Amino acid sequence: MAHCHRLWILTALWFVLPALSVCAQQRYVLTSAEQNIHQERWRLNGGQWSVEKKTLHGGKQEGVDLITIDNGVLEIDLIPTRGMSIYEIRSGDIRLGWDSPVENIVHPGLIDLESRGGLGWLEGFNEWMVRCGLEFAGHPGTDEWENAGGGTTTMDLSLHGKIGNIPASEVEVIIDSDAPHRIRIRGVVYEKFFYGPKLKLTTEVSVVPGQDSFRINDTIENLGTQDQEFQIIYHANFGAPLLGDGAKVHAAVKSIAPMDRHAAENIDNYATYLPPTTGFVEQVYLVEPLTDENGATVAVLQNAAGDRAASMHWTPEQLPYLTIWKNTAATADGYVTGIEPGTGYPYNRKIERAAGRVPKLAPGQTRQFTLDIGLHRGQENVAAIVDAVKSIQGDRQPVVKREPEAVVSGQ
C-alpha cells in the first residue's frame, strides 16, 4: 500500500520531477484496521537501508508481525502485534536485547494477564523494550480509589498493564523526502474501553540511514471527555554481551532509593553488575535523575571492558523517574538489567497515586515522550558518553535513601 511511489524510483526521478518533492514523505501502510489492510510480507529497499515486514509462524508466535529496519548500521526489530514493542537491536557485536527464558514472540491471544495472580505478563516478556501502561504500569494487586458516588472502587491490577499485549491498529512506514531521509515506523495502539480509559498511543521508532542511534517518539492522547490517569514506563532490558561481570550503569542522580529491603542492603553497589548468578534475587532502585541546562538527562550502560556502551537520552520533564532493575540471575533464568524511564516507579498504582506520581491527561490532551538511544564503540567514545553523565552530575551529591518508600508484601 504505497501512498507514494517506491523510494528507489523517486530517487531516480529526483532531478527529473522536482514537483514530486511537494510530497515531503513517502508513506506505506502495512497494517490498517480502518482500511482493512494487513500485509503478510512486505519489503522496501533503499539501497543502503531497508525495511522488511514478515509474519511469524510456529508455536506461540503464529501470526505475530515483525518489522525489521536496517539502516546500514543498526537492525531494529519491532513487534506491531505486541503493542509496537522493540524486540532487539543488532549492530555488529553489540546487541540491545537479552536472552529471556520466554520462547518465541508470543501472540497476545495466548497471554492471560490475570494468570498467576496477575503476573501473566511475564509469560510474554522477552523484548528489549516493552512499554508498561497505559491505564496502569506497575505491580499487580488491588488498587482502590474514591468513586464519583463517594464510595470506594477497587480494581485488581495486573503486572505492567495491557499496552504491551495489544496489537497495533495502524502501522505505517514513512520515509522523509528531505535529508537526512529519516525512516519512521509509526504505530497506533488503542487502549480504549467502555467505562474505562480512552487512550491512544502513537509510537514512532525512527532512524537516519548510516547512524548508530535511533529515536523513540511517542504520543499519548486522552480521547475521552474526562480527566484520565495514565502511567508509562519504558521497560528497556539489556543482557549480554553489554551486561556482564563488572558492567556499570551511569546515571545523573538527584536521589536514589531501594524498592524493597533486599535492594536496600545492596544499594551501595547499585551501579555495578555481577556475573550471571544462580539464585540472584532482583534488586530495584528508584532514581530521580538530574538534568543539564537544557533539561535533558542521560543514562549509560557500559560493558566491563569499557569499550561498548548504550545510552538513553530523555528529558525528565517528560519522564521524571528512572527505575534501575538489576536481575543478574543465571543466563538460563534471564540475565538482564532494566533501565526504565517512566512517569513513575513500578509500585502498584495505589502507592504511586498516593506519592503523586500518577499524572492525568485532560480531555483531548496529549503528552509526548522522546528517547534517543545511542550505541558507543571504543574506549574513547564510551568514556565520552560516561563523561556526559558525570558532567550532568557535576558536584551535586546524590541523596541516597536507605529505606524503601513502601513496604510491599510478596514481590
Next chain:
Amino acid sequence: MAHCHRLWILTALWFVLPALSVCAQQRYVLTSAEQNIHQERWRLNGGQWSVEKKTLHGGKQEGVDLITIDNGVLEIDLIPTRGMSIYEIRSGDIRLGWDSPVENIVHPGLIDLESRGGLGWLEGFNEWMVRCGLEFAGHPGTDEWENAGGGTTTMDLSLHGKIGNIPASEVEVIIDSDAPHRIRIRGVVYEKFFYGPKLKLTTEVSVVPGQDSFRINDTIENLGTQDQEFQIIYHANFGAPLLGDGAKVHAAVKSIAPMDRHAAENIDNYATYLPPTTGFVEQVYLVEPLTDENGATVAVLQNAAGDRAASMHWTPEQLPYLTIWKNTAATADGYVTGIEPGTGYPYNRKIERAAGRVPKLAPGQTRQFTLDIGLHRGQENVAAIVDAVKSIQGDRQPVVKREPEAVVSGQ
C-alpha cells in the same frame, strides 16, 4: 460451498427445470467446523440484493469474519466470530448502531472476560446488538447456589456472559425459493462445557428483499440431560443520529422500576433523552411490558424531530422483561441507549434467581425468541408506530416503583 446452484442460474432455469423447485431453499455454507470449512471471501448477488462475507484485518480485528446483507434497502453487518452479533444496520440516513469508544471489531481471542474484575466484556462492546447469556447474562459478582451435595457452590460471574465472544461453529446463507424469497443468515454457537451447561444457540437474521425491516429468530436448546438454567438479554444499542437531545423511547409499561438509586431520582424522565452529556452516569430502568390481544408488544425509539424511528416487536411470553439503559454520555465516551428485551434483568444471576427470573430448559427442550425490527421514516409513519405503542398501553396506568428492587454495591 454452494449446496445448490447459484441463485442467478436458478432464476434463469426457473421455468425450464421446475423439478429444481423441490429444493425449497438454496443453502450456502460459509463456515462449518463440522465440515472444516471457512470461506475467507464470498459473495452472492441476487440482482436487487447481495450477501457478502469478508475477513477483517489489522489490529484487534485480525481474522474476524463479517457478513453484510444488502436487501436493497438495508445493509446489515453480522459478526460470526463474535457470537453472530449484529454490528450495524444502515439505511439511508438511519443507522442502528453507535459510536463506541471500543476500536475495531475485536477478536474474542483478545478478550479476557475476567479482566477488570469481570468487566472484560466491555473491551469488545461496540455492536448494535449483542446477546448477553447464555449461562449468565447480567452483572459480574459472586453467584451462589445449593449444590447436589447439599452444600453451597459459588461462582464468580463475568459481565453479560460468554455467548457474545464465542465464534459461531456453523454459518450458512439460506435463500427461500418461494416468494418473498427471504434471505436468512443462520449461525450455530455452542456454549457447552464439561461439567457445565450444554446450550446450543441457533441464530437467524433474515430480511425480505426491498423491505425496511428485519427479523431475529433464535433458538436455544439444552443439549444436556439435566435441567439447565439460562438467561438471554438482547442488548440492542442505539446512538446518533436516532438518539439525540429530545429523542424519546416509547414502551407499553405495566410496571417500571429503577435499577439503582441514581436511576430512581430520574425515573419521571425515563422516556426522554438528553444530548451528549459529559460525566453522565448511566440510568437503567426495568420494565414489565404490556401486550396486545395477540400477546405482542413493541418498543420504539424516535428521534427528536419525530421523523425517524426504530421499532422492536416481540412477545413477552418469550421475553417478559425489558431493560432500558440510558447512557447519554459524551460522544467520545459512548452516547447510547439500550432497549433490551430479555428473559430477565441485568442484575447478577443471584438476584435474578431469587426474583424468579432465571428460566430453565429441560433436557432436549428448546425456547425460541423472535424480534422484528422496523425502521420508520416521516412524521406520519413515526406517529403511527408510536400510536401502536399507545394503543397497547390504552388506559392502563403504569405502576411506577420509586425504589430499586435490589441495592447493589459498586456498579
Next chain:
Amino acid sequence: MAHCHRLWILTALWFVLPALSVCAQQRYVLTSAEQNIHQERWRLNGGQWSVEKKTLHGGKQEGVDLITIDNGVLEIDLIPTRGMSIYEIRSGDIRLGWDSPVENIVHPGLIDLESRGGLGWLEGFNEWMVRCGLEFAGHPGTDEWENAGGGTTTMDLSLHGKIGNIPASEVEVIIDSDAPHRIRIRGVVYEKFFYGPKLKLTTEVSVVPGQDSFRINDTIENLGTQDQEFQIIYHANFGAPLLGDGAKVHAAVKSIAPMDRHAAENIDNYATYLPPTTGFVEQVYLVEPLTDENGATVAVLQNAAGDRAASMHWTPEQLPYLTIWKNTAATADGYVTGIEPGTGYPYNRKIERAAGRVPKLAPGQTRQFTLDIGLHRGQENVAAIVDAVKSIQGDRQPVVKREPEAVVSGQ
C-alpha cells in the same frame, strides 16, 4: 520441509545408493518457531502408511493444527496446537476417545484457564489423552509455600495446568530408516516463564507400520538453574464403545483409596462400569500400582462382552500413581472414564506436596515417561491381556482404604 528425500524415493534408491543409509532417519519439519515454519497442509505417503497434517477451520477450531498418522491399522490424531494432545485413535470398530460435550477442537487463544473459578480448562476438554501439568496438574485452588525470604507465597492454581493449552513450538515427523521403520511425531512444548518454571516437554508418539499399538515417549527437562517442582498426569479418556454397561477396568493394585466421600461409598464396585446414567456424580479412585519383575505395570479397560480392550503399559518408577476417574454420566453430558498414570494424584498441589508426591527436577535434569498403548480384539486376546494384569497382582491382596486421604470442599 523434508530434511531428507521423500521415503518412496529413498526406498526406490535403497540398493542403488547405500551411502544414503548413513541418514538413519528421515526428518520433516511441520512446525518450527525457530525456523519460522508452519505447514498449512502436508502429506507423506509410505505405501501402507501415511502421515497427514491439516489446519482446521471454522468456529473455535479456526487455525488449529491436526496431524493424522495412519499405520495401516491405527489412525491417530495429534493436536500440535493443544500441547501435542492425542485427540482420537481409530482402528476398525475400536475407538480410543469419547464424545465430550465440548464442540470443536478448541484453539488455546479462546481458552481462559482462570474462567469459572479456575475450571476454564474444561471448555476445551475433549481429547483421548491430554497431559496435565507441568507446573501444576491437579485441582484448582490456592497453593501456598514458604518462599526464599521465609514468608509464605500463595498462588491460585487452575485445573490441570497449562501444558494442554500451549501450542507446540517445534513439530517434526521422523521415519526410521531401519526396520521396523518406526514413524515418530515429535513435538516440543515450552512451559517457560520469567520468574517461573523453565520446563521443556518433548513429546513423541510413534507407531510401527501394521501394528495395533503405539507408544508415547515424553521427556521433561528443567532448563532453569534451580530445582523445579513439576507434575504430569496422562489424562487418558475412554468412552463408548469400549466403555459401556458392564465394562471393566483391570489394574494391579497395591493400594486403592477413594478421592472423596462419594467415591468412598462406591469403592467396592470401582472396577465395573454402569451404563450412561443421568445425574451420575464422578467417582475418583487413587491407586498405587504393583509391578512385575521388570518394574512394569499394565492397566486394561475391557468392554462388557470381553472381546475388545485397550491396555496401557508403563513403569511406576516413572509414573508411580494411577488415577481411575469414573464419569459414567449420560452420553450427552460426557460418558467417560479416565485411566491416568501420573507423578501424583489430581488433588491440588498443596495436598500433593504435603503427601510427598510432587517431584523436582534439578537444573538440566530430565525425566522420561514411556507409555505403550495396545488394542486387543477377540475373547482370547482380551483374556490374555487381563491375565497379564492378574499375573502382576498374583496373590498380593490390595489394600483398600475406605476414607479419602484429604477432604476437599467443592469438587
